[in-house]
Amino acid sequence: MTKTLLDYDAEAREYDATRGGTPRAEAAATALLGLLPPGTRTLLDLGCGTGIVTALLTRPGLRVLGADTSYGMAARAAGRGVPVVLASGTRLPVRTGALDAVGAVWLLHLLREPGVVEAVVAEAARVLRPGGVFVTTVDKDAAHDVGSDIDAVLAPHLTPCPADAAGDVTAYAAAVGLRPGGRAAFTGHGQGRTPRQAAAALLAGRFASRVSPRGTTPTALAADLESLPAPDHPRPAPTYHFQSFTRTD
Numbered sequence: 001m002t003k004t005l006l007d008y009d010a011e012a013r014e015y016d017a018t019r020g021g022t023p024r025a026e027a028a029a030t031a032l033l034g035l036l037p038p039g040t041r042t043l044l045d046l047g048c049g050t051g052i053v054t055a056l057l058t059r060p061g062l063r064v065l066g067a068d069t070s071y072g073m074a075a076r077a078a079g080r081g082v083p084v085v086l087a088s089g090t091r092l093p094v095r096t097g098a099l100d101a102v103g104a105v106w107l108l109h110l111l112r113e114p115g116v117v118e119a120v121v122a123e124a125a126r127v128l129r130p131g132g133v134f135v136t137t138v139d140k141d142a143a144h145d146v147g148s149d150i151d152a153v154l155a156p157h158l159t160p161c162p163a164d165a166a167g168d169v170t171a172y173a174a175a176v177g178l179r180p181g182g183r184a185a186f187t188g189h190g191q192g193r194t195p196r197q198a199a200a201a202l203l204a205g206r207f208a209s210r211v212s213p214r215g216t217t218p219t220a221l222a223a224d225l226e227s228l229p230a231p232d233h234p235r236p237a238p239t240y241h242f243q244s245f246t247r248t249d
Contacts, residue, residue, distance in 0.1 A: 011072075022052065023189035028105050028240070029056035031186040035135050035244040036062075040100045044127070046089045046120070047107035051077025054084075057103070067092065089120040094127040102128060104136040106240075108164035109209050117163050118172045125176040128247040134178055135244045138166040141210040143188065148235035149228050150198050157221065159212045166243060178245035185239050192237035199225040 045054040048066030057064045066084040068074045077084045102124040111117050124134045141162050145151045199222035213221050
């Protein structure tokens, strides 16, 4: 969408395998579809990535388009049969009031530059028709704190002020005429990491939106994770949340 914390062109090939694959995508797609009003005919999936979720957003009469700024990700989505455009979520090639719905799955937490989340929410509101809905994950990074020993190791190093805090997103939405609607929860299958997997993800930069090592190095913090008991035993999977907003005018 705009500058994020990983090189998603480089990540595209391995992205699905390291993020829970089809089970996680199916859970997300089912939850998002459940928040779309009857009669929804057009849906734009912002930050569609590899299209693994986008391709599952199917129901009779619904036309879905993906948008992403990463060529590598968009190419993977196109390979799944997803119609996709290279576009920023802050400047979409869509006329005002043209869409019934806009979705953003695991996107807002990555947008750490000041003002970018507000701009994405405002752009979603612009392209929605009156009565259209914006559905987004909120509190994504916070959902990964399941009270495990991995979380205890990472707690002193968590990034303050998450970009997708539900209260902040709700305030940004209200400022552009979007009122809160329904919520939905779904399981982050495959994201109940082992300590070894958490260490590898940390070193690969996959925790960059959530973790900023303080008084230590990523290598040392990864070693602390790998020293935990049962380093190959998965900890509980997170529960993610969608919040929907309806354009009021």
